[in-house]
Structure formats: C-alpha cells, structure tokens
Amino acid sequence: MYPKQEVVAMLLAGGQGSRLGVLTQKLAKPAVPFGGKYRIIDFPLSNCVNSGIDAVGVLTQYQPLVLNEYIGSGQPWDLDGNNSGVSVLSPYQQVKGADWYSGTANAIYQNINYIDRYNPDYVVILSGDHIYKMDYSKMIAEHKANNADCTIAVIDVPLAEASRFGIMNTNPDGSIYEFEEKPEKPKSTNASMGIYVFSYDKLRKYLIEDEETEGSSHDFGKDILPKMLEDGLRMFAYQFQGYWKDVGTIDSLWESNMDLLDPNVPLDLTDESWKIYSRNPVVPPQYIAEGAQVQNSLIADGCSISGSVDFSVLFSNVTVEPGAVVQDSIIMPGSVIKEGAVVQYAIVSENTVIGRNAVVGARPETIVDKDQWGIAVIGDNLKIGEGAKIAPKAMVAEDVEGVEE
Amino acid sequence: MRGNNIMGIIFSNLHEDLISELTEVRIMGAVPFGGKYRMIDFPLSNMVNSGINKVAVLTKSNYQSIIDHLGSGKAWDLSKKRNGLFILPPFNNTSEYSNRMTTLNSILPFLENSTEEYVVITDCDTICNIDYQDVCRKHLENNADMTLVYKRAPLPEKLHDPAVLSFDSKGKVIDVLINSNVNGSCSYYMNMMFIKRELLIELVNKCISKNTLNFKRDIIQAEYKNLNVYGYEFKGFSPMITSMSEYFSANMALMDQEIRADLFTSDNPIYTKVRDDMPTKYGLGSKVTNSLIANGCTIEGEVENCILFKGVHIGKGTKVSNCVIMQDTKIGADGNLSYVIVDKDVTIKDERTLMGFLSYPVYISKGSVV
Numbered sequence: 001m002y003p004k005q006e007v008v009a010m011l012l013a014g015g016q017g018s019r020l021g022v023l024t025q026k027l028a029k030p031a032v033p034f035g036g037k038y039r040i041i042d043f044p045l046s047n048c049v050n051s052g053i054d055a056v057g058v059l060t061q062y063q064p065l066v067l068n069e070y071i072g073s074g075q076p077w078d079l080d081g082n083n084s085g086v087s088v089l090s091p092y093q094q095v096k097g098a099d100w101y102s103g104t105a106n107a108i109y110q111n112i113n114y115i116d117r118y119n120p121d122y123v124v125i126l127s128g129d130h131i132y133k134m135d136y137s138k139m140i141a142e143h144k145a146n147n148a149d150c151t152i153a154v155i156d157v158p159l160a161e162a163s164r165f166g167i168m169n170t171n172p173d174g175s176i177y178e179f180e181e182k183p184e185k186p187k188s189t190n191a192s193m194g195i196y197v198f199s200y201d202k203l204r205k206y207l208i209e210d211e212e213t214e215g216s217s218h219d220f221g222k223d224i225l226p227k228m229l230e231d232g233l234r235m236f237a238y239q240f241q242g243y244w245k246d247v248g249t250i251d252s253l254w255e256s257n258m259d260l261l262d263p264n265v266p267l268d269l270t271d272e273s274w275k276i277y278s279r280n281p282v283v284p285p286q287y288i289a290e291g292a293q294v295q296n297s298l299i300a301d302g303c304s305i306s307g308s309v310d311f312s313v314l315f316s317n318v319t320v321e322p323g324a325v326v327q328d329s330i331i332m333p334g335s336v337i338k339e340g341a342v343v344q345y346a347i348v349s350e351n352t353v354i355g356r357n358a359v360v361g362a363r364p365e366t367i368v369d370k371d372q373w374g375i376a377v378i379g380d381n382l383k384i385g386e387g388a389k390i391a392p393k394a395m396v397a398e399d400v401e402g403v404e405e
Numbered sequence: 406m407r408g409n410n411i412m413g414i415i416f417s418n419l420h421e422d423l424i425s426e427l428t429e430v431r432i433m434g435a436v437p438f439g440g441k442y443r444m445i446d447f448p449l450s451n452m453v454n455s456g457i458n459k460v461a462v463l464t465k466s467n468y469q470s471i472i473d474h475l476g477s478g479k480a481w482d483l484s485k486k487r488n489g490l491f492i493l494p495p496f497n498n499t500s501e502y503s504n505r506m507t508t509l510n511s512i513l514p515f516l517e518n519s520t521e522e523y524v525v526i527t528d529c530d531t532i533c534n535i536d537y538q539d540v541c542r543k544h545l546e547n548n549a550d551m552t553l554v555y556k557r558a559p560l561p562e563k564l565h566d567p568a569v570l571s572f573d574s575k576g577k578v579i580d581v582l583i584n585s586n587v588n589g590s591c592s593y594y595m596n597m598m599f600i601k602r603e604l605l606i607e608l609v610n611k612c613i614s615k616n617t618l619n620f621k622r623d624i625i626q627a628e629y630k631n632l633n634v635y636g637y638e639f640k641g642f643s644p645m646i647t648s649m650s651e652y653f654s655a656n657m658a659l660m661d662q663e664i665r666a667d668l669f670t671s672d673n674p675i676y677t678k679v680r681d682d683m684p685t686k687y688g689l690g691s692k693v694t695n696s697l698i699a700n701g702c703t704i705e706g707e708v709e710n711c712i713l714f715k716g717v718h719i720g721k722g723t724k725v726s727n728c729v730i731m732q733d734t735k736i737g738a739d740g741n742l743s744y745v746i747v748d749k750d751v752t753i754k755d756e757r758t759l760m761g762f763l764s765y766p767v768y769i770s771k772g773s774v775v
Contacts, residue, residue: 287660
C-alpha cells in the first residue's frame with residue numbers, strides 16, 4: 001500500500017517537438033538543453049518539488065533514452081523518495097494488447113493504475129515544453145476554494161497574439177463559460193497555459209468515458225475539457241502572473257534563452273527560495289583567458305573562452321578559441337568554436353565543431369530580404385568545415401565541408 | 406572497475422596551523438580551493454577514480470563543515486549499500502585523535518572488520534590528481550610491504566617534519582631523514598602511503614604497545630630497514646598548502662592551461678558537492694581576463710587574474726585583480742581590490758580599496774563586512 005498523496009502531477013513529456021528540427025532528432029522536446037545548464041523538464045520538475053508535490057509521473061514516448069537517463073532516480077530534484085518521487089511512464093503492453101499513447105488524455109488513461117495507488121484528491125496535468133516558475137500549490141488552493149472540478153491556468157497575452165492560443169472566456173467569478181481554440185476574433189486574452197488541476201474522481205470518470213467514445217481523439221483540449229464544460233462541471237480559470245514561455249519553436253526557444261540575459265524579464269533563476277534544479281556536470285570552473293571579451297552573457301562551468309562572446313548563452317565545456325566571435329547565440333555543451341569563426345543568431349547543438357573562419361548565421365540588419373533571415377541551427381556532433389558559410393535560418397543536420405580559401 | 410580490494414583513509418584535519426586564517430572556522434579538508442572545490446575533494450575523487458569503494462574520513466573536531474560538505478557521499482558516488490563513505494569522528498574523547506598514530510589506533514576495529522587487502526592513507530593538504538591503481542601496480546611489481554608516494558622538488562616552506570627519502574637503483578628506500586636540512590630538490594614524502602591492511606594494523610599495535618606514537622618516525626623511519634619499502638614518484642601538479650602564500654599561488658597556478666589539463670581530466674574528474682547555481686552572468690560593461698570563475702556569479706565590473714567561487718558578485722565599476730574570492734561574497738560598486746583573499750559570505754561595500762602584495766595577500770575572514 002502506498003501512502004496517500006493529496007496531489008499527483010502528471011507531466012506530458014512524450015511530444016516529438018518536430019518544430020525544433022535537428023534539436024529534437026535524437027531526444028524528446030523536454031530534454032532539450034536550456035539556459036546554459038538546464039533541460040526544459042527541469043522547470044516543471046523543480047516547480048513540482050518547490051510546490052510540495054512529491055509524486056510525479058513523467059509520460060514519455062518519443063526518443064526517451066536521453067530523457068529517461070536524465071531523470072534517472074529523480075535525485076537531483078529530491079524526487080527519489082521511498083514511496084513517492086518521479087516515475088517514468090512509457091507505453092506498455094497490456095493483456096488486451098499494446099498501444100502507443102494516442103493523445104494526451106489517453107496517455108493519462110493508460111496510467112490510471114499509477115495514479116490510483118496514491119489515492120490522490122487532485123491531479124495536476126503539466127506539459128514538458130514551457131519555461132516558467134509557478135507555485136502549483138496556490139493554484140490547487142484556489143481550486144479548493146472554488147470547489148472546482150477543473151482549474152485551468154491562464155496567462156494574459158497581447159490581443160494581437162491571442163489567436164495563436166486556446167482562449168478561456170470567463171464569468172466575473174472566474175468560472176469558464178466557453179473555450180475557443182485559436183479564435184480569429186478572440187473575446188478575451190486569457191490564454192491557456194496547458195496546466196490543469198482536476199479533482200481526481202471527476203478526471204478518472206471522464207478519462208474512462210472518453211476512452212470508450214468512438215471518434216474521440218483522446219485529447220484534453222479537444223475532448224475532455226469541452227465535454228466537462230458541456231456537462232456543466234465547475235471549471236475555473238487561474239490567473240498566473242509572471243514569466244511563461246512555450247519553447248516549442250526555434251524562435252521561441254532562442255528568445256526564451258535571450259530573456260535570461262535581460263534584467264527586465266521577470267525570470268530570476270538566482271532566487272534561493274525557488275531554485276531550478278538540474279543534473280550538474282562534473283567539470284571545473286569556467287576559464288576566461290587573456291584577451292577574451294565577455295559581456296551580456298550566461299556562461300557555464302567547464303567553458304574555456306579566448307574569443308569574444310556577447311549576448312549569448314554558453315553551456316558547459318564550450319570552447320571559444322582566440323579571434324572567434326559568438327553573438328546572440330546559444331552554444332550547447334561541448335561544442336567548439338574554432339579560431340576566427342563567427343557565429344551570430346544561431347543555435348549550435350552539443351559537441352559540434354565550427355571550423356576556422358566559418359561563418360554561421362547573420363545579423364538581421366545585414367539581410368535585405370527579411371524573409372530570408374532567421375536563427376541558424378546546427379545539429380549535434382557535426383563538423384562545420386573551415387571557412388564554410390551557413391546561411392541564416394538554415395537547419396544543418398549533416399557535416400558541412402570546408403571551403404578552400 | 407569499482408571494488409578493487411583497496412580501501413582509503415583520509416586524515417581531514419592535519420596541518421591547520423599552517424593556514425590558521427583559513428582554518429579558524431573549518432578544518433583542512435573543508436578549506437575552499439579552485440573556485441568550486443574543498444581540499445578533501447581531491448583525495449576523495451582520486452580514490453573514487455582509482456576504483457576505491459570504501460573511504461574512511463577521519464576527523465578530530467570542528468567537523469561540521471566537512472560533514473555538511475560530504476553529506477551521504479553521493480557526489481563522489483560513495484553513497485553505497487556495499488561500503489561507501491565512512492565519516493569517523495572520535496569515539497569518546499578527542500585526545501585519542503591527537504596524532505596520526507593514536508587516531509589509527511582508535512579506528513582499529515574498523516580496520517580489522519574491513520576485508521580489503523590494501524589501504525591507501527593520505528592527508529588533505531595536497532592538490533593533485535593521482536591514480537592509486539598505478540601506485541598499486543608498482544607496489545605489486547616491487548613486491549613491496551609499503552609504498553611511499555614522493556615528489557622530487559625543493560621542500561615546501563614550513564612543511565611539518567618533512568621526511569626526505571633516498572633510494573637504491575630499484576627504488577627501494579634506503580634512508581629516511583626527518584626534519585633534516587636539505588637545500589634544493591629532494592625526494593620528500595607526500596604523506597600518501599600504500600600498505601597491506603594487516604601490516605598496518607600490526608605496526609600500529611606494535612607502536613601503541615611501545616608508546617612510540619610518531620607515525621613517520623616510528624613506522625616509516627623505524628621499519629624501512631626491516632620491510633620492503635619502496636617509493637612512488639608523483640610527477641604531476643601537486644602543491645602542498647603549507648602557508649597562505651602557497652595557498653594563494655596554488656590557486657593562481659590554475660590559470661595555466663597545462664596545469665588545468667593535468668588536474669581536471671575528463672577521465673578522472675574532481676567531484677564536489679552540488680549546489681545548483683545558475684551559470685555565471687556577465688553584465689553589460691563587464692571585463693574579464695585570465696580568470697577562473699565558477700557558476701552562480703554575477704559580474705558587472707572588471708576581473709583580472711582572479712579565482713571567483715560560486716555566487717560571487719562584482720559590482721559595477723569595481724576592479725578586482727589577483728584575488729581569490731570565496732563563495733557568496735558580494736563586492737559593491739566602484740571598489741578596487743588587489744592581492745586579496747576574501748573568505749565566504751563577506752560583504753565589501755561600495756568604493757572600498759583593499760591592497761595586498763604577491764608575497765603577502767590580505768585576508769578577509771568569513772562573514773565580515775568591510
């Protein structure tokens with residue numbers, strides 16, 4: 001018998017994140033490196049422990065190796081309890097057959113037995129592709145105060161952007177009377193953050209019903225929530241104030257990293273009371289050599305910098321050789337920027353070597369046709385040859401030969 | 406390979422008197438070093454990297470900081486069901502731990518209950534990356550009873566009772582001089598020994614029964630003629646911290662790329678307690694050159710030839726050069742520091758100027774406000 005947990009969190013981490021291209025070729029989106037030392041999943045996991053949630057199920061499906069290994073026993077997040085902690089839940093074979101997770105709701109449905117053993121009152125559904133710091137216990141407290149069946153976290157977005165989100169239209173008391181999925185003419189600016197609190201008895205019932213419904217896509221947004229609203233369940237919006245960003249695209253991932261460099265952005269990772277935990281590589285401190293120029297940047301231990309780094313985020317063990325220039329870029333662990341290379345507005349994945357005098361990406365002001373401009377992305381474990389040029393917006397998945405000068 | 410029939414013993418509190426400023430609030434093993442480490446991280450990581458699965462850390466008093474640092478031993482992969490880390494404070498009174506010999510005597514039951522064939526014994530005052538497997542290999546090749554790790558260099562200043570060794574052509578120890586006057590390079594014992602566990606127990610028992618309690622004199626010097634005692638020369642970077650200026654220059658030596666490559670190898674990394682700091686933030690107008698900096702710092706000023714530990718803040722317009730600044734120290738704006746060793750949690754307010762000198766760095770003690 002497992003001791004009762006009042007709250008169980010279920011973290012949806014199975015998404016492929018195809019819009020991140022080469023970055024998610026070999027790993028699931030939640031395992032994508034972020035912010036110089038983290039992976040995206042560190043944010044929801046740390047939020048869980050900081051909110052006092054001790055039981056977290058992580059639902060994985062796509063390319064789980066890196067993610068599973070990273071989560072491991074859950075020890076870095078204090079999620080390695082005797083009878084609780086983090087459990088990686090992948091699709092499995094059952095008596096009646098084997099199935100992949102066919103939708104977000106189906107993924108939870110297939111793991112009802114995991115939730116049941118904790119006999120929780122509430123279940124929090126989270127996704128593994130958002131960067132934010134949030135105290136879920138406040139949201140659960142509001143859920144209780146409203147005597148709600150379901151509470152959906154919403155964030156105020158600019159009206160111009162509202163049509164990209166699921167919009168919750170609410171009554172003055174915060175109860176939801178209507179959902180609009182990506183509306184052309186949004187009635188409000190309350191965008192769903194993809195964070196739900198359910199009273200478990202209700203959720204359980206609806207998951208089982210949904211599973212038996214013909215033609216359902218087994219998705220929270222498309223099936224479960226509309227059905228609950230239709231049935232008149234008590235559904236409330238929870239207003240979240242603070243930094244929140246969906247990092248599902250190259251541009252948003254890049255922007256969110258750059259936000260860490262902006263002192264005016266309310267995402268403070270130095271806050272002792274709400275630490276973001278992660279696995280820490282065993283590396284010596286970073287070394288900034290004579291002649292190096294480093295400004296406006298975030299640099300992790302193990303780096304060795306001899307060139308110039310400005311407005312960039314460098315993960316552990318990155319080498320920037322003398323005369324190399326890194327600007328407005330993200331360089332992931334173990335990559336090397338060789339002498340004289342120039343990397344601008346780019347994301348360079350792990351253990352890649354940018355050869356001497358190679359040029360990766362470009363500043364937007366140097367490009368006439370703005371449609372041709374974008375963040376250049378270089379995959380992991382690649383070699384970009386000497387003097388090679390990688391155009392802005394390029395997505396490089398293979399080695400690039402050097403250019404004779 | 407883990408679990409190789411060798412166990413480790415680390416003396417975590419010896420030689421504190423040589424760096425009394427740094428050890429006022431901590432023992433030798435807990436002295437911060439190199440931006441993110443404590444002295445004990447080096448012997449501990451060396452043992453783990455050499456496949457040693459069982460390490461006893463002996464500590465006499467003031468052991469709060471070392472226990473806090475070591476925790477369960479998880480960071481060194483020594484949190485194990487089978488063996489792992491053993492922190493052994495004195496059983497009832499600290500006089501039992503008054504020197505190496507009595508300390509070993511008081512842990513005899515632990516030694517007797519162990520099953521490993523060999524023991525590595527080391528102090529915490531030497532920074533190095535040594536492979537004890539290699540020491541073991543040489544020990545077996547020589548069919549030795551005892552192998553002493555030594556370094557060929559001029560004696561470190563102020564080193565307590567240095568033992569200078571002489572060898573025959575095969576590396577067998579043929580003379581041991583303790584506290585002798587030697588000039589120039591010599592082969593001095595690094596306080597690291599490789600020995601059969603049962604022989605160690607036998608020698609300690611013998612010395613205790615005769616009340617001859619000086620480990621170097623009564624075991625090494627007294628026995629080298631009766632036993633097969635060999636030397637093992639360690640040639641890597643290995644400063645001994647025997648004074649504040651040694652401490653300072655050992656830190657500064659890390660600016661040398663070759664020394665860092667020697668000390669921090671990816672195959673034999675140096676482990677330390679994890680703190681979950683974010684990467685270091687370099688602000689607008691920051692200027693950093695030739696410095697070793699740990700995660701969690703915020704740098705808005707100028708930093709030159711410095712070691713910055715985790716969580717250090719350098720304010721706008723401040724210039725720090727040739728300094729060792731320990732964790733979580735905050736330095737305000739428009740200051741100027743040169744040749745200063747600043748301990749943990751110090752607050753240096755705006756517009757402060759502190760100047761030391763290479764041979765005599767100024768020291769600011771833990772938690773002070775300047």
